[in-house]
């Protein structure tokens with residue numbers, strides 16, 4: 001699984017980083033999220049899916 005955060009859509013709600021801190025990090029500058037790694041380890045896929053479903057902006061996508 002690959003994950004991507006749309007920087008235009010992210011509004012810094014932080015839920016993704018609370019759910020899966022292993023995958024998402026928040027910028028110290030603007031508080032927006034980015035993926036630490038685009039390749040999601042199998043054991044973190046469920047957390048990433050939860051983050052996708054939790055983001056109010058729909059900013060996270062997986063493929």
Ligand code: F3S
Pocket residue numbers: 005009010011012013014015016017031032033054055056057058059060
């Ligand atoms: Fe941004 Fe959504 Fe996470 S708005 S900080 S990608 S929960």
